[in-house]
Amino acid sequence: MAARPIVTLDGVTKNYGTFRALERTDLTLAEGEFVTLLGPSGCGKTTTLRLIGGFEHATSGRIQIDGRDMTESAAYLRPVNTVFQDYALFPHMTVAENIAYGLNRRDPTVAGQVSDALDLVGLGALRDRNPHQLSGGQKQRVAMARAIVRRPRVLLLDEPLSALDVKLREGMQIELKRIHRELGIAFLMVTHDQGEAMSMSDRIVVMQSGKIRQIGRPEELYDAPASPYVADFIGGSNLIDATHVTRDGELHRIELAGGIRLQGIARDGRGFATGAPLVAALRPEALRLGPGENTIPCRITEVNFQGDRIRLEVIPTGSSARLSVQVQRVGLTGGEKLTHGADVTLSIAPKDVMLFPAEAS
Amino acid sequence: MLKSKALHHLVLGSTILSCMAGAIQASELNLLTWEGYATPEITGPFEAATSCKVTATYVGSNDDFAPKLAAGGGVYDIVVPSLDAVPVLQQAGFVQPIETAKVTGFDTIYPEFSKAASLNADGSVWGVPLIWGSVSLLYRPDKIQGTPDSIGILFDPAYTGKISMWDDKSSIYWAARYLGYNNIYDLSDEQLDAVKAKLIEQKPLVRKYWTSAGELTELMANDEVYASNTWTGLTSKDVNALKKGFEVVEFSPKEKSEGWMDSMMLVKDTPNEDCAYKFMAYMQAAEGQCAIAAATGYFPVNPAAVAGCMDDAMKKDRQVGNIDFVKSLIMWEQPARLDKYIEVWNAVKAAP
């Protein structure tokens, strides 16, 4: 990311009364970048977006947009535009009037700009409709067109796809990426859907309880989560309590409840004290049927057929922890006995056993 | 549950019953009359003596009687209109003739009243005189220059916005007399036009047309108006009793005051005829005549009745034995063209 920063949050906090919605936060958004704020509701992602949009004002810290300090600026003075969660189309105006709303009426090029924006979102034929005559996806596109027609330096998208049904959502994801590419401006999107975040973003900002937990490219977050929280939130993980036994170079030996011993790796090659409580994150898709380097004997408690794969719920022998396992059907020989109550042996590569200090969760 | 339901029914039932109670109670007497004519001092002894329960409703104008009776019977037993409103009630068939034999004391009423033409139309007696008085002028000596002696005070631009008049067709009589017309109950169209013009011309001078004695009292007491016509006796007594730091004074203008006399009339087919006759007789006795004269400041119609219950000063003040006083007044009569008069008065009020 050599591009110059377009939005910079410098030590920004936001309190509502005694409630701290956003802890001290630093964040930089580069020109042309697609960044997603990801987290469950109440994590501070929408607050962050609204602080940048100007609908809320920071309790402390500075916000720079396009090189200017806009911490105290009103929303209508900021060179950013927002696509609102439920679109916020003006019900008393047509599609074209909605799009032209933020343009200078005396500008003779308004009509052309509106047409261009409508063409970009593929709604040229609906310009004289009223919002209540549009489908959810069409409203979504009008909201996009209305925001981008003003050529903002940053487009803010607040859960832009959450109100659409699943099928439409996938199409709109591709559409959004296309528009992003064509416009070349920075997009900052808020979502609670990690799949959406991973498929669309250049970088993802994972947030929890008003704090940024990790920032990185989607594959960084998946491969090297900084905490059990991220490991679980991005892609999903089995989080299991463990104790540290020994260290052998890169590898750490740990023991699970029930005496099962595994080898794993720690992020950034960090060390642990012997006997220290740990959390091991095991991705369901990293667990394999059959013995291997790290063998875990289990009993199946649940079998869930999912077409190309099978999801198993298992309990390791001597433990009360539950593990989710995802088995590709392509790799099955047909001899495996995957039924409720059957014993099964699982294994996992040491590099897929991600270790974290227990207090980090 | 059952208990609460039963209670519910009981409450509901008794509510309905109590709402209807007024309609089914026996030995009652319903008066449609003037404020001051049914005070507890008047009705209390009557109720004690007869076990007739008196309920009174008040009117603000003589024009209120006919509409209330026209709205349907069974509500009132006795109405007390002034003489000028008697013919319309009789001719509309709202009242029934009086059997004077049932009204003890009827014979000692001033014959000038009991023999009045309106009360004796069509060979029957239609009303029992109750009380009489005059309509004179009232003013604030501290605000009006000199000593007024004419109706002209009501039309003097020097008191713009400080004049009041009774909201009644009698305003026409006052304006007509100010214009020098003597046939005030039978004005021609031209005369009525002139009266109307005069009253409209007077409007900027008028702060408010009063609709009750209480309202005039309030207007006078609160410095809103300085001169008005008034029911002689009542308002001046009430205003001066408030001790606002000024006194109001009544006077009879050189064009004369107006005179009125209220009579008790029996509503047609009243179910409470017994109580009604008892009440009429009671009001001709010493107790009734003295009580109403005391409560209102007006004059008794039955000199024999008050002989023993008034001292000489009071008798002089209330014109007892001075029936000649009537001749100094212009007694009210029903205008020949009642509808026309009311229409003219309404037109005056509707004018800008």
Next chain:
Amino acid sequence: MKLDRRNAPGFLALFSLPLIWSLLLLIVPYLIMISVGFWLRKYPTFVPDFQFANYAQIFTDPQYIGVILRTAKIAACVTVLATILGYPLAYLLAFTVRSPGLRNLMYLMVIVPLWVSYLLRAYTWKTILGTNGVLNSFLQSLGLIDAPLDIFLYNQTAMVITLTYIFIPFMVMPIFSSLENIPRNLIEASEDLGIGPFGTFLKVVLPLSWGGILAGATVTFCLTFGDFVAPVLVGGPDGTMIANVLQNQFGAALNWPLGSALATLVLLLVMAILWLSSRLDRTARITL
């Protein structure tokens, strides 16, 4: 089938009761009123007839049209004043007051007067506006006037003030609820699109609260149009409104036929206003 037959009387009773009720208490009285409008006043009372003299009188004698026009003028003044005063109050309640407790309290303060007797509220203005009233004492204590002014009470201005005060809750309530119903994100969207607060008010808030203004204006106008108490209490000699004339025809004048004709005319006027209002509302809704 057996069940149906058993339920049939119940069904009939269920639906016929409200029908009979509305017929007896609403339709029949109106029909009586309209038909009495064709009767004839004949001293000492009036007689059934079918003739148009009452309507002819209304349209030829200038006093009736004059009073109707005056009533409309006062109703219009009250409506405009109530809008000018009520809108900012409703706006304040809906947008500015953030604390729900304070908002409820303020809303209650708007509503509570409705629970106080109309007469009492009108009378309050008499004591404020009178020659010896609060307003005059206040102006005198400020030294702005030497002697009390009598220009505040017993005129049309006093009526407009009193009626505005009395009916303003009916203006504030619908405007408040229309403002409350405006999604807050529309206002944010407007500001996001570079329009300042005033522009946002003109282009978004005002058009979207039009329905509330219209509803409030219609109710306020019609209530004022039918008022007969304010003229008596605080109006002067030029304060007579159409309801007073009506009252007089049914009272003192004992001319129910003319009164009924006038009442029919007033009913038509009010219906015309309601029709106009719903039409305006509909045209507004088409763009909504």
